Amino acid sequence: MLPTLxxxxxxxxxxxxxxxxxxxxxxxxxxxxxxxxxxxxxxxSLDPPLVLFxxxxxxxxxxxxxxATHFTMNILASGQQQVSNAFARPxxxxxxxxxxxxxxxxxxxxxxxxxxxxxxRFQHFPGGDHLILVGRVTAVRIATGPMEPLAFHRGxxxxxxxxxxxxxxxxxxLSDMVMAGFG
Numbered sequence: 001m002l003p004t005l006x007x008x009x010x011x012x013x014x015x016x017x018x019x020x021x022x023x024x025x026x027x028x029x030x031x032x033x034x035x036x037x038x039x040x041x042x043x044x045s046l047d048p049p050l051v052l053f054x055x056x057x058x059x060x061x062x063x064x065x066x067x068a069t070h071f072t073m074n075i076l077a078s079g080q081q082q083v084s085n086a087f088a089r090p091x092x093x094x095x096x097x098x099x100x101x102x103x104x105x106x107x108x109x110x111x112x113x114x115x116x117x118x119x120x121r122f123q124h125f126p127g128g129d130h131l132i133l134v135g136r137v138t139a140v141r142i143a144t145g146p147m148e149p150l151a152f153h154r155g156x157x158x159x160x161x162x163x164x165x166x167x168x169x170x171x172x173x174l175s176d177m178v179m180a181g182f183g
Contacts (some may be wrong), residue, residue, distance in 0.1 A: 010071040010124040020063060021080075023087045024053055025108040026071040028053075028064045033095055035106050036061065037088040039152050041073060041131075049137035050122055054130040060090045062131070068126065070102050071135055073108040073117040077143065078159035084150065104139050114149055116141045 019039035026034050036055065044050035055065050065071075069073055086094035099111030105118045109152055119135025126132070148159040 005080050012154075014099075015154045018151050021070075021076045021150040021152050021157070022053065022138075023074045023076060023086050023110055023113075024071055025074060026064065026068040027102075027108070028150040029067070032064075034061045034064050035087040035094070035108065037084045041075075044134060047100060048122075050134055051107050051117060051119060052132055052134045054127060056113070057131060059130050061143075065133065067132060068133075069121050070105040070107055071121075071133070072105065072138075073119065073120050074107060074108075074113040075115045075117075077112060077114040078148040078150050079158050080112060080150050083112075084157070103141075103144060106178070109141065112143070114143050114147045 020041065022038050022041040023035050024038055024041075028034060030093060036059065038053045038055070040054035042052055044052050048054075053073065055062065059065070080102045083094075083098055086098055095108075100108040101111070102119045103109045103116065105120065107118065116137075117137050118139040118141075119137050122134045122136045124133050148161075151158045151160055
């Protein structure tokens with residue numbers, strides 16, 4: 001039998017891992033735009049190009065996300081805390097206050113995002129109290145010029161300030177860098 005873990009302790013442990021902040025957007029079959037702030041975003045594969053995020057099963061727009069055929073991952077830049085907060089509130093409708101355009105897949109692209117990944121539904125999986133949504137990237141938009149990311153760590157926003165520890169070997173994967181002592 002597995003030991004019972006205290007949910008607050010588990011959340012605190014998860015909070016020790018610094019993540020980026022992403023607003024995932026979609027447009028429902030009825031034409032209504034929906035967005036949600038997540039930090040459960042990761043790249044899955046380069047071939048095919050896959051990304052994933054996780055959505056709480058009790059989320060207000062759960063059915064919209066479960067049925068979504070397309071979505072966009074908007075990776076927020078530093079200074080976009082208000083955008084993150086607007087989409088973190090379950091009952092808010094921030095679209096009038098948040099600058100955005102419509103991407104090729106029909107989903108909102110958040111103005112000022114560091115990057116936006118337009119995706120089509122690839123697979124969904126149950127994951128405990130969350131739904132795991134995997135999308136195939138169909139288009140990428142990257143902001144021009146230097147841009148610091150919006151980061152989240154231990155319940156607070158921050159950003160990344162690069163420290164030069166040397167460059168990793170060219171054409172290496174993250175696991176290769178760890179083995180070589182870079183991570």
